[in-house]
Each structure stands twice: as C-alpha cells, then as structure tokens.
Amino acid sequence: xxxxxxxxxYPPDCxxxxxxxxxxxxxxxxxxxxxxxVLTSVPRLPVAVQPGVRRALQLTDVYTRIFVDRQHPAxxxxxxxxxxxxxxxxxxxxxxxxxxxxxxVAYVWNLIGLGGLGLLGCLQHQGIAWLWHLMDxxxxxxxxxxxxxxxxxxxxxxxxxxxxxxxxxxxxxxDEIEQDAPLLRGEFEIVPNWIEGPLPPxxxxxxxxxxxxxxxxxAHLCAEKGTDLILHAAALLRGRGYDFTxxxxxxxxxxxxxxxxxxxxxxxxxxxxxxLPREQLVERYAEYDVFVFPTWEREPCAFAxxxxxxxGCVPVLTANCGNSEWLVHGxxxxxxxxxxxxxxxxxxxxxxxxxxxxxxGRRAQxxxxxxxxxxxxxxxxxxxxxxxxxxxxxxxxxxxxAYHLAVxxxxxxxxxxxxxxxx
Amino acid sequence: MSAPRTDTLRVAxxxxxxxxxxxxxxxxxxxxxxxxxxxxxxxxxLALGPxxxxxxxxxxxxxxxxxxxxxxxxxxxxxxxxxxxxxxLLEPFSRAGEVGMLLAKLHGKPVCASHDGTIAEGVGxxxxxxxxxxxxxxxxxxxxxLAEVYERLLAGATEAAV
Numbered sequence: 157x158x159x160x161x162x163x164x165x166y167p168p169d170c171x172x173x174x175x176x177x178x179x180x181x182x183x184x185x186x187x188x189x190x191x192x193x194v195l196t197s198v199p200r201l202p203v204a205v206q207p208g209v210r211r212a213l214q215l216t217d218v219y220t221r222i223f224v225d226r227q228h229p230a231x232x233x234x235x236x237x238x239x240x241x242x243x244x245x246x247x248x249x250x251x252x253x254x255x256x257x258x259x260x261v262a263y264v265w266n267l268i269g270l271g272g273l274g275l276l277g278c279l280q281h282q283g284i285a286w287l288w289h290l291m292d293x294x295x296x297x298x299x300x301x302x303x304x305x306x307x308x309x310x311x312x313x314x315x316x317x318x319x320x321x322x323x324x325x326x327x328x329x330x331d332e333i334e335q336d337a338p339l340l341r342g343e344f345e346i347v348p349n350w351i352e353g354p355l356p357p358x359x360x361x362x363x364x365x366x367x368x369x370x371x372x373x374x375a376h377l378c379a380e381k382g383t384d385l386i387l388h389a390a391a392l393l394r395g396r397g398y399d400f401t402x403x404x405x406x407x408x409x410x411x412x413x414x415x416x417x418x419x420x421x422x423x424x425x426x427x428x429x430x431x432l433p434r435e436q437l438v439e440r441y442a443e444y445d446v447f448v449f450p451t452w453e454r455e456p457c458a459f460a461x462x463x464x465x466x467x468g469c470v471p472v473l474t475a476n477c478g479n480s481e482w483l484v485h486g487x488x489x490x491x492x493x494x495x496x497x498x499x500x501x502x503x504x505x506x507x508x509x510x511x512x513x514x515x516x517g518r519r520a521q522x523x524x525x526x527x528x529x530x531x532x533x534x535x536x537x538x539x540x541x542x543x544x545x546x547x548x549x550x551x552x553x554x555x556x557x558a559y560h561l562a563v564x565x566x567x568x569x570x571x572x573x574x575x576x577x578x579x
Numbered sequence: 580m581s582a583p584r585t586d587t588l589r590v591a592x593x594x595x596x597x598x599x600x601x602x603x604x605x606x607x608x609x610x611x612x613x614x615x616x617x618x619x620x621x622x623x624x625l626a627l628g629p630x631x632x633x634x635x636x637x638x639x640x641x642x643x644x645x646x647x648x649x650x651x652x653x654x655x656x657x658x659x660x661x662x663x664x665x666x667x668l669l670e671p672f673s674r675a676g677e678v679g680m681l682l683a684k685l686h687g688k689p690v691c692a693s694h695d696g697t698i699a700e701g702v703g704x705x706x707x708x709x710x711x712x713x714x715x716x717x718x719x720x721x722x723x724x725l726a727e728v729y730e731r732l733l734a735g736a737t738e739a740a741v
Contacts, residue, residue: 277685313657317685552687560711561684567702568677572650 157541158191160259160284162250164215164269166196168203171219172375173349173459174291176434178265180352181289182208184534185263185541193257195250197270212249215269221409230577233302237569240298243271247278247562251555254282261545262286264320272298274562276318281558283551287544289537290324291349292456295340296333303576308336315339321544323537325349325457326478332454342547345540348482349457351466352530353435356442359468359521362514363445366399368507371444371469373405373437373460374451377428381406381458382450382474383413388496389450389503391420398507402426402448405437434463441467445513446506448472450492450499455479465489466524468517472502482528488520588619588729591663595651595673596626598644604636615667616640617722618729625659627651627675651675657682665729668692671712677703680711689713689732693720 161182165175178194186192186208193208197215216239217223224232262279264286272294279286288295295318299311315338322344324330330346333339363369370390374381383404390402402425408414417426432440437460441447447464449471457478461471465488473480475491483489490511492498505511526532553561592615596608604612604624616622620639627647634642645653651674653659660666666683668676671692680703683690692712698704709715713735714728 281685281687309654313654316657316661553684557684557711560706561681564677564702564706564708564711565681567706568681571702572674575650 157261157538157545158257158259159185159193159541160253160257160262161192161194161265162262162267162270162275163194163196163265164213164267164272166194166209166211169197169199169201170375174266177291177349177459178289180350180530181263181534181537184352184530185538188534188538190538193253193259195253210253212253213246213270214243214249216243216271218269230574233573233577234570236300236302237573238271238566239269240272240300241569242274242277242562242565244274244559244562244566246270247274248559250275250278251282251559254284255555259284260548261541263541264288266292266294268294268297271566273314274565276320277565278558278562280317280319281552281561282555283549285544285547285549286320287540288320288322290322290329290333290456293329293333293454296336299337299339302573311337311339315341318342319547321540321547323347323540326481328454328476328478328481329456343543345536347533347536348528349459349462350528350530350533351438351459351463351524353438355525355529356467359442359517362468362512362517363506365507365509368398368400368446368503369444370400370402370446370448370503371405371441371464372402372448373464374458375406375431377404377406377408377413380452380455382452382494384416385450385494385496385499386448387413387417387420387422387426389448389499390417390422390426392496392500393503393507394420394422394425396504398504400425400503400507403429403444405429405432405440407431438463438467441469444469446470446472446490446503448499448503449477449479450474450494450496451477451479453477453494457482461489462524462528465520466528468521470513470516470520472499483520483523486516488516488523490516588665588733589621589623589663590615590619590665590667590729591623591625591660592667592669593625593656593660593675593679594669595675597647597651598626598628598642600629600632602628603634604642609636611669611718612640614720614722614725618725623659623663625656627653631655652678660686660688663688665732666690668712669718671708672699672701672703677701677708680708684711689735691716691725691728691732693718 163178167179197213218239319341377383441464455477471489474494485491492502623641628644631646645655666688691714
C-alpha cells in the first residue's frame with residue numbers, strides 16, 4: 157500500500173510518545189514493504205534530512221508555553237484557528253504531495269498545529285480515505301472554540317463531515333472525544349500502545365526486600381503525569397522509615413519539583429535524572445523494581461509503563477487511566493486511586509512483603525512481549541489501513557477547488573474571529 | 580427541452596433572511612423562491628431566526644428557520660445541508676452564502692448561485708466565490724431554465740459519484 161503519514165511533528169522534532177509512536181509505526185510499515193511517505197511540519201529546530209520524510213507543513217505552535225503564555229489574547233485566538241481549523245498553506249502543500257505520491261490511504265496522527273480540520277476536509281474532498289490513529293483527544297481539541305460556552309457546537313457540526321476509520325489506544329480516549337457531541341463517524345478499533353525493538357530474556361531478579369528501586373518517566377515531568385503526587389507519596393514512605401530510591405526521568409520546565417523534593421526532605425532518595433533517549437531509557441527499566449505512574453485519569457495510554465513492563469519492572473498505575481485498560485491489577489500491575497496516600501499504601505505493601513513483585517513482573521513482561529510488541533500490533537494496523545483504503549471515494553472536485561475552499565475557509569474564520577474579538 | 584425533475588429533486592435554498600418568531604416569508608421573498616419551487620418538487624428555504632422552527636408554506640415548499648448566532652450564521656447549517664440534492668444560494672455574498680458554499684462543497688453538493696452581477700464587497704468577492712459554484716443564474720431565471728440547470732448539475736454529480 158502507498159501510505160501517506162500525516163503528523164504535526166516527527167522525531168527528532170517531537171514532544172512525546174504520540175510522535176514517537178508515529179515514527180515507530182511508519183518505520184515498521186516501510187519495513188514490511190509498504191510505500192510510506194511522512195508529511196510533517198518544518199522542524200522547530202534544525203534536524204537532519206531523512207529519506208521518506210517531507211517536512212513541508214507550517215506548524216502553528218500552540219504547545220510551547222514560553223511562547224503561548226506571552227501572546228496577545230487576540231493572537232492566541234487566531235493561532236488557535238490556524239492550528240486547529242484550517243491553514244490554507246498546509247492544504248496547498250498536502251495537495252502537492254497527493255498529486256505526486258498518489259497515496260491509497262492517509263494515515264493521520266496528531267494534526268494540532270497544522271489546521272487539522274482543513275487537512276481532513278482536503279483529504280475527503282480529494283476522495284483520499286483516511287485512518288486516524290488516536291492517542292489523545294485530538295479530534296475534540298480540533299473542534300474546540302476559543303470562547304466559553306460553546307462546547308460541542310463545532311464538534312457536532314464537524315461530525316457531519318469526518319468520515320473515516322479510527323484506531324484508538326484506549327476506550328477512555330474515545331469516550332472523552334465524544335463527551336460533548338458525536339464526532340467520530342466510521343469504524344473504530346482499539347489497539348494498545350506498544351514497545352518495539354528486541355526483547356530481553358525473561359527477568360530473573362525481582363525485589364526481595366531491602367531498598368526498593370522506583371522509577372517514573374515522562375517526556376515532560378509535570379503535574380498531569382503525577383510528578384508532584386509521586387513526591388508526596390515518597391514523603392509518606394520516607395516518614396515511615398522505608399528505604400527506597402526514586403529516579404525521575406524527563407524534561408523539567410523549571411525547578412519547582414526539585415524544590416518540592418527538597419522541601420519534603422527527599423534530597424537523598426529522589427533523583428531528577430533528566431531526559432534519556434528512549435532506547436537507553438527502556439534498557440534502564442531492568443534496573444528498577446516498580447514504575448510509579450500516578451498519571452491523570454485522562455491519560456490516553458502512555459508508552460513508558462508498557463516499556464517498563466517489558467523489562468519486568470512492575471507498573472503501579474492510576475486505577476482508571478488508559479493504560480489500566482490493558483493490564484490487570486494484581487496480575488500484571490498494581491493500580492491505585494490517584495492520591496499520594498493510595499500510592500504510598502501500595503508501595504508500603506510491596507516493601508513490607510505483602511505484595512510479591514516477582515509473579516507480576518514475570519507476567520507483565522510476558523504479556524507485553526507477546527501481545528503489546530509492535531510486531532504483534534502491526535497486523536491490526538495494516539488491516540485497518542486496508543479497510544480504510546477500501547473506503548476511497550471519487551473526488552468531490554479538483555485540487556484547485558480544494559485549495560480554493562481552504563482559502564475561503566481560512567479567510568472566513570479569521571475574519572469572523574476578528575469580528576468577535578472587536579466586539 | 581427536458582421536463583423538470585419535479586418529484587424527486589430536493590433543493591435547499593439558502594438565504595440570509597432573518598425571520599422573527601412569527602414571521603413567514605414576505606410576498607417579495609416568496610417571489611424570489613417561486614422560480615425554484617416551479618422548477619422542482621421539493622424546496623426547503625433555509626433562513627435564520629431567534630430559534631429553530633419549520634413550516635410548510637405550500638405543497639413541496641417548506642421553510643426551515645435555523646437558530647442564528649450573532650455572526651449571522653447557524654450551527655445547524657451543516658445538518659440542514661445534508662439531506663438535499665442541490666444547494667441554491669440566493670445571496671452568495673452574504674455571510675450565510677459564503678459559509679453555505681463552503682459547507683455544500685465539503686458535502687459534495689452541487690451549488691447553484693443566483694447573482695445579478697452587482698459588484699459587492701466582502702470575503703466572497705475578494706476570493707472569487709462564484710468560481711466555486713457549479714452554476715450561476717440570474718435572480719429572475721425562469722423555472723424552466725432552473726430545471727435544466729439543476730438537471731445538468733445533478734447529472735454532473737452523478738457522473739462524479741460513479
């Protein structure tokens with residue numbers, strides 16, 4: 157199949173798991189013989205040229221806090237429209253690639269920043285079938301209006317147009333996307349997030365008392381991923397006199413968490429270890445007993461706990477996050493309510509010997525290696541792509557008309573927003 | 580000369596008219612949609628108002644008032660355009676006409692626009708909106724003329740869908 161991958165960012169220019177997952181699947185599809193072209197944005201900082209990757213789209217950066225926070229509110233509203241609704245420049249670039257590459261299917265990832273609704277509208281106008289891999293509530297975010305009291309209106313309207321196939325990493329993310337309005341028309345399938353690369357032999361050494369080695373990781377250490385909550389849980393354990401270390405991998409925005417760790421008296425047992433390349437980090441998980449992940453309930457399904465489990469490092473998760481749909485409490489993982497007390501209680505049980513990590517670690521490693529490895533997930537993705545490709549329709553008009561419509565949509569939205577802003 | 584496809588063809592006639600709660604169409608407005616109604620069996624006139632409502636004006640001629648936003652549009656417009664075979668824009672350079680063109684083309688609906696050649700201004704004029712229409716007719720086009728245009732548009736749409 158000729159597969160056009162569309163993603164706002166693409167490694168090495170990336171923010172987290174969504175783009176890395178995109179890169180892994182694009183690579184795996186190419187390896188098994190598909191003709192894959194990635195269309196993504198011009199990098200935010202220089203990166204090397206990569207074969208099969210076209211960095212031609214314009215990214216409206218609505219993510220980088222340091223820039224967004226300093227924007228004039230009016231600019232922020234207009235940028236939201238360019239990032240989520242339509243960017244005619246990007247539609248033009250997409251049309252050029254469609255003409256040249258002639259994909260059988262578009263494999264869509266995160267479109268925030270690219271004028272995502274416009275790109276989807278262009279694909280549909282040109283009769284290109286698409287499969288959207290959902291690892292976050294991107295469709296809902298694309299339909300967000302930058303004004304209060306309008307939840308669901310644009311989603312309900314867009315729901316009349318978005319007709320494709322969907323893959324989602326958890327049931328939770330689908331429910332969240334459709335919370336305000338029905339938005340996803342078409343077939344969807346839930347597939348787990350995965351690990352990739354060679355698997356190590358089964359782990360033999362597990363925690364048998366003494367110092368507990370805990371780890372947590374995220375691309376960006378933040379409150380949403382539960383970084384403050386981990387520190388408070390650690391403080392509770394420390395207060396009970398337990399012996400443990402906690403390594404936290406990931407980027408920090410500022411010194412708030414290290415300062416908090418200091419204030420909680422955790423300087424000796426907590427280490428902020430910075431960011432590591434994913435491949436190195438995955439190998440490091442074998443050195444830890446538990447992966448502590450008190451992430452927010454709306455976590456779609458993070459890669460890090462799956463990767464930790466692949467090394468026999470037992471995930472300790474927020475009970476109702478997306479990852480918890482794929483692992484069973486007391487079988488492959490441990491789940492807790494998202495409070496420092498609940499996480500401390502679970503770790504207390506481990507340290508006190510009331511929970512034996514060995515069988516959990518063994519089963520988690522076996523499950524992930526068998527069912528959540530990319531090579532096991534890829535056939536489902538290929539089937540979904542083939543199914544989507546079968547939905548190809550005749551174009552609704554020429555490429556020139558598609559671009560004309562994009563310009564009309566862009567100018568209308570920008571004009572109307574400015575009218576609203578002007579009061 | 581072809582006969583009008585009176586029974587099966589459904590035309591959504593999108594206007595920028597704003598009707599208050601008790602309004603129905605004025606004689607002038609009825610006169611504006613009469614040729615379209617004369618050309619096909621089923622016409623739904625889409626207008627804006629303070630709240631949504633619908634009523635039958637004559638056999639085969641309905642009025643659907645969509646709840647308007649302060650921008651002179653309605654969030655219900657996308658849904659209102661899904662059921663018709665052809666979208667007829669009575670005032671293509673109004674905001675409703677501009678957005679109607681966009682939504683109709685995204686639905687793959689053939690669009691016929693009435694225009695008397697008056698030079699106007701606005702986003703649609705600046706962006707040559709009428710170039711996106713499948714047909715442009717004068718406001719005083721006869722039912723027979725419109726029937727032929729619609730039939731041609733529908734044949735084109737059918738051809739594209741095969």
